[in-house]
Amino acid sequence: MLPSYLTMAAILFCIGLYGALVKRNAVVVLLSLELMLNAVNLNLVAFSKYGVVPSLTGQIFSLFTITVAAAEAAIGVAILIALFRLRGTVNVDEFDKMRR
């Protein structure tokens, strides 16, 4: 069963990568990042059951990842709101002040 779980995680990661690269709305980019983090969590938990030496360490690691991802989502949304007040848009390709 392990290759099936790993393939599933790879599919999720690639969809998240595509979304993060293509989408213009910054909220959707954040969502795609969450999708990629979820794929990594699936890998961790799958190896904690089907790895060579199964243990609970993978589950603990995925709990830490979930916590950091929650902090990242909160900070990301706060930065988005501040940026929206400043610039009036949430499209990531309009935040190009440092390029000019």
Add this chain to the structure above:
Amino acid sequence: MFNIAITGEFAAFFVFSAIMIGGAVLMISLDKVVHMVISMAAVFLGLAGMFVLLEAEFVAFVQVLIYAGAVSILMIFGIMMTKHQAVEREPAKPLHETLAAVGALCLFGVLFFAIRTTTFPEPQPFQPGEDNTMAIGELLYTGYVIPFELLSVLLTVAFIGAIVLAKKEADE
């Protein structure tokens, strides 16, 4: 190569993976941002079901609470605070989109090739303990107590920072 025995676990895996891939593809292809968040909630719930299949009940419950609950609601708040009725417009740069799609597909091809050609050693039997939550709690407070405390500091700093960032300026 695909010699997979049809068992109950495989059937449940198939259902959950169908939910998750469907939700993820809908997230990519839907127009309204709120609908995208809802389809992501389907992905989170499917992933929680998959954690149950992997005998990680506590992680599954945390997944439902934090992702399907908190993160989805937070994203909906983010949409409400920025732009109501936000709609993804048509992409202005088809070359950029094609390049991103090719890159993601190449990455998936490499990963798939690596997964399918690796021979994984037969795992030792997994002992989740009779109480998954208690085993995780004991591990958290013995072997992993320092990263656990560091994480609590990180969460406090992050949420205070989020409040300060999103607070309205007083002189406006």
